[in-house]
Amino acid sequence: MSIAATVTDPGVTGSSVKSWKAPIGFGFGALLALFVFAIGGPATTAVFRVSDDSDRFRLADIALPANVVGWVVALALIAIAVYSFLQIRRGDRINRWAGIAYAVLFVVGFLTWVVGIADRPSISLAGLVAGSVTLAIPLIFGSLSGVLCERVGVVNIAIEGQLLSGAFAAAVAASISGSAYVGLLAAAFAGVLVSLILAIFSIKYLVNQIIVGVVLNVLVSGLTGFLASTLLSRDSATFNSPPGLPEVRIPLLADIPVIGPILFQQTIVGYLMYVAVIVIWLGLFRTRWGLRVRAVGEHPQAADTMGIKVNATRFWNVLLGGAVAGFGGAFFTLVSVSTFTRDMTAGQGYIALAALIFGRWNPIGAFFAALLFGFATNLRFVLSIIGTDVPSQFLAMLPYIVTILAVAGLVGRSRPPAAGGIPYVKE
Amino acid sequence: MSAANGPNAEGIAEGTAAPPPIPGTVETPPAGGDDRGRGILKSIATGSSLVAILAVVLSIILGGILIALTDEDVAAASSYFFSRPGDTLGAAWAAASGAYAALFQGAVFNPRADSLALMFRPLTETLTVATPLILAGLGVAVAFRAGLFNIGAQGQIILGAMFAGWIGFSWHLPFGLHLVFVVLAGFVGGALWGFIPGILKARTGAHEVIVTIMLNYIAIYLVGFLLTTPSFQNPGSSNPISPRLDETAVFPQILGPQFRLHLGFLIAIAATYGVWWLLNRSTVGFELRAVGANPFAARTAGISVTKGYVVVMMLAGGLAGLAGVAQVAGTERVLTSGIAASFGFDAITVALLGRSHPWGVFFAGVLFGAFRAGGVQMQTLTGTPIDIVLVVQSLIVLFIAAPPLVKAIFGIERKKKPRKASRAKATVSGGAA
Numbered sequence: 001m002s003i004a005a006t007v008t009d010p011g012v013t014g015s016s017v018k019s020w021k022a023p024i025g026f027g028f029g030a031l032l033a034l035f036v037f038a039i040g041g042p043a044t045t046a047v048f049r050v051s052d053d054s055d056r057f058r059l060a061d062i063a064l065p066a067n068v069v070g071w072v073v074a075l076a077l078i079a080i081a082v083y084s085f086l087q088i089r090r091g092d093r094i095n096r097w098a099g100i101a102y103a104v105l106f107v108v109g110f111l112t113w114v115v116g117i118a119d120r121p122s123i124s125l126a127g128l129v130a131g132s133v134t135l136a137i138p139l140i141f142g143s144l145s146g147v148l149c150e151r152v153g154v155v156n157i158a159i160e161g162q163l164l165s166g167a168f169a170a171a172v173a174a175s176i177s178g179s180a181y182v183g184l185l186a187a188a189f190a191g192v193l194v195s196l197i198l199a200i201f202s203i204k205y206l207v208n209q210i211i212v213g214v215v216l217n218v219l220v221s222g223l224t225g226f227l228a229s230t231l232l233s234r235d236s237a238t239f240n241s242p243p244g245l246p247e248v249r250i251p252l253l254a255d256i257p258v259i260g261p262i263l264f265q266q267t268i269v270g271y272l273m274y275v276a277v278i279v280i281w282l283g284l285f286r287t288r289w290g291l292r293v294r295a296v297g298e299h300p301q302a303a304d305t306m307g308i309k310v311n312a313t314r315f316w317n318v319l320l321g322g323a324v325a326g327f328g329g330a331f332f333t334l335v336s337v338s339t340f341t342r343d344m345t346a347g348q349g350y351i352a353l354a355a356l357i358f359g360r361w362n363p364i365g366a367f368f369a370a371l372l373f374g375f376a377t378n379l380r381f382v383l384s385i386i387g388t389d390v391p392s393q394f395l396a397m398l399p400y401i402v403t404i405l406a407v408a409g410l411v412g413r414s415r416p417p418a419a420g421g422i423p424y425v426k427e
Numbered sequence: 428m429s430a431a432n433g434p435n436a437e438g439i440a441e442g443t444a445a446p447p448p449i450p451g452t453v454e455t456p457p458a459g460g461d462d463r464g465r466g467i468l469k470s471i472a473t474g475s476s477l478v479a480i481l482a483v484v485l486s487i488i489l490g491g492i493l494i495a496l497t498d499e500d501v502a503a504a505s506s507y508f509f510s511r512p513g514d515t516l517g518a519a520w521a522a523a524s525g526a527y528a529a530l531f532q533g534a535v536f537n538p539r540a541d542s543l544a545l546m547f548r549p550l551t552e553t554l555t556v557a558t559p560l561i562l563a564g565l566g567v568a569v570a571f572r573a574g575l576f577n578i579g580a581q582g583q584i585i586l587g588a589m590f591a592g593w594i595g596f597s598w599h600l601p602f603g604l605h606l607v608f609v610v611l612a613g614f615v616g617g618a619l620w621g622f623i624p625g626i627l628k629a630r631t632g633a634h635e636v637i638v639t640i641m642l643n644y645i646a647i648y649l650v651g652f653l654l655t656t657p658s659f660q661n662p663g664s665s666n667p668i669s670p671r672l673d674e675t676a677v678f679p680q681i682l683g684p685q686f687r688l689h690l691g692f693l694i695a696i697a698a699t700y701g702v703w704w705l706l707n708r709s710t711v712g713f714e715l716r717a718v719g720a721n722p723f724a725a726r727t728a729g730i731s732v733t734k735g736y737v738v739v740m741m742l743a744g745g746l747a748g749l750a751g752v753a754q755v756a757g758t759e760r761v762l763t764s765g766i767a768a769s770f771g772f773d774a775i776t777v778a779l780l781g782r783s784h785p786w787g788v789f790f791a792g793v794l795f796g797a798f799r800a801g802g803v804q805m806q807t808l809t810g811t812p813i814d815i816v817l818v819v820q821s822l823i824v825l826f827i828a829a830p831p832l833v834k835a836i837f838g839i840e841r842k843k844k845p846r847k848a849s850r851a852k853a854t855v856s857g858g859a860a
């Protein structure tokens with residue numbers, strides 16, 4: 001049994017052909033939009049600044065009358081909810097584009113509303129998007145690690161530990177060597193070490209993978225916290241003052257409004273994040289290796305019969321996942337801030353886990369889910385700057401609530417690899 | 428335990444021993460906590476107690492090595508290691524043994540105190556810290572036994588403390604009655620936070636690990652928000668802190684005012700016994716274990732798996748909620764956003780170390796309580812960071828989960844038939860299926 005919805009769970013009663021969850025969820029969302037965005041819409045103009053003054057190419061700001069947008073969005077959402085209701089009643093499945101349109105409209109309506117009610121209803125769209133991507137980088141690496149492990153049938157709760165160990169190793173190695181790139185390598189290596197324990201205990205000693213993952217997170221947290229307050233604090237000049245990674249700006253392309261900075265003005269960690277998403281997606285779904293990996297995760301017995309070494313495949317994939325997550329951990333100390341502090345990953349590994357499930361165990365899905373979490377976090381920062389009445393705690397809760405709705409199947413069924421969490425013992 | 432059970436319960440116990448619908452499944456060693464005495468004998472015979480002791484010893488040794496490696500004196504002595512290696516080893520021994528001596532002094536017995544009673548004060552501190560660990564650990568363990576992995580003890584503790592605290596400082600009831608309401612509210616608060624993953628698991632198949640992790644965060648932000656509202660925030664304070672609980676709403680200190688040990692510890696003992704009775708002597712407990720051992724077989728036998736998931740998660744949440752009560756009405760007497768400390772996460776390791784047996788959880792909770800109470804003392808006296816406690820704790824759980832590894836390290840030969848696979852499988856079934 002793996003993380004998230006298990007289709008064959010005996011407790012599940014929803015064996016009927018028609019699933020009304022989505023239309024009901026859509027309906028609730030539409031009503032919420034009607035009451036909050038439309039009826040409760042402020043009579044202000046929400047301004048989204050597309051360009052900053054320093055930009056080479058300037059585009060006009062987007063100014064939206066908040067209550068008008070609120071009404072338009074609410075009515076459109078109601079229309080989609082009714083449409084999906086009719087589709088289900090006809091026995092069809094819900095059009096995929098209807099779901100995507102619904103999500104986009106809801107976000108637009110929410111943003112306009114939340115900016116509209118602020119004290120200074122004007123935010124920089126470019127800054128919002130760029131900040132979201134930056135905050136999402138470790139989440140994306142973390143969830144890619146999860147994809148690599150879970151696709152092969154090993155549940156990886158230890159993402160948090162892998163990120164944290166990566167952050168620690170990057171800080172120490174980069175400080176000692178004076179090179180941030182050495183730090184990157186060390187981060188990947190530290191992630192592999194955490195993975196090695198996960199792999200040995202779950203594959204060789206058949207210990208429950210969730211248990212090992214949870215315990216590894218505690219172990220890494222304790223170990224790095226211990227070393228941080230002994231070695232690192234004693235001589236922070238030697239051990240905890242890593243050089244940061246420089247931003248590599250690609251001329252001209254980086255000047256494209258909004259998407260320029262997020263695609264063409266990143267550190268090497270940011271660029272490799274895009275590369276990793278694409279390479280892992282291609283690898284999993286377009287190569288022989290990927291087919292084998294997925295076979296091991298779905299039906300290890302069959303894979304074994306075909307001559308695939310199940311446990312070896314699992315072992316190497318878990319190590320690879322550790323390298324990816326460790327690499328992402330380097331973001332914390334080489335890009336985000338320039339020193340290691342205890343527990344600095346602050347539960348991001350668990351968010352990465354949620355992004356993985358939200359993204360349905362697909363690298364590209366996980367990428368967008370992580371972006372959503374990064375967006376929610378960044379929106380909180382942005383809104384606290386422009387002054388809003390919405391308590392920041394509720395904005396902070398939002399991604400977690402959305403994740404619960406997602407795993408409860410309101411956002412569509414996500415099916416984990418069938419053999420996830422089950423050790424393979426050759427008969 | 429004899430009077431409470433009665434003949435009826437004995438009959439059910441017999442049913443447990445020979446279950447007609449699900450032969451064999453409930454009897455698997457760690458999952459089926461059959462008769463206690465026989466279980467202990469069996470576990471000594473099969474060497475799992477030995478493994479547990481060795482795991483603890485091994486973890487403490489590794490922790491000591493870590494302390495020695497990062498010690499300044501050791502580092503200084505190691506610069507001339509090859510001329511006088513004894514100095515390095517001596518310094519290493521001094522560092523590790525000094526830290527552990529301070530830990531023992533902070534956790535069990537302090538010979539330098541003024542009176543005999545005060546010498547044992549560390550022990551009462553250990554039990555005070557152990558109280559929420561035991562209660563929350565029981566919550567995690569109960570869910571384990573039904574095959575659910577409850578990572579949400581942290582959030583459930585917060586909700587329990589929130590409910591209990593609110594009753595404690597905003598209702599003004601007579602002595603006795605007030606405390607009863609506080610305890611009940613704490614249970615209800617935790618149960619509510621357990622109900623959500625339970626019902627979602629039962630109705631939609633949403634995995635409880637994810638839902639409970641998410642609920643932990645929601646609980647943290649929820650209590651953070653409430654502590655800024657007038658109904659929770661202490662009037663006149665700008666900090667996120669509640670008013671103090673009424674004197675009628677706090678646990679009495681059972682050993683007098685100079686010890687922090689409070690009534691919550693007795694509740695923890697009662698809860699341990701209650702959970703043991705429920706799991707091993709009651710029909711509900713039998714059904715829960717059956718669901719945990721094999722949900723498909725349980726459903727075939729006519730047990731409602733849906734109901735089982737909901738009931739066990741509410742019970743688990745309620746027990747963690749009681750841990751929240753112990754915090755807010757026992758130790759802290761005021762509600763803050765950090766009321767749960769890290770008890771909810773430590774509770775997972777406590778449940779794992781206790782192998783999800785109620786009394787195992789109890790002693791694991793006391794052990795980890797000792798580590799935590801002693802760790803504070805160790806940090807003050809020797810400057811060894813308390814994080815070493817986390818390292819030792821997690822190593823213990825890792826080693827206990829993999830008996831073959833411990834046996835290999837200590838060179839204990841498996842004399843009996845090679846049953847590595849079956850033993851490891853049993854380890855697996857001890858946790859979430």
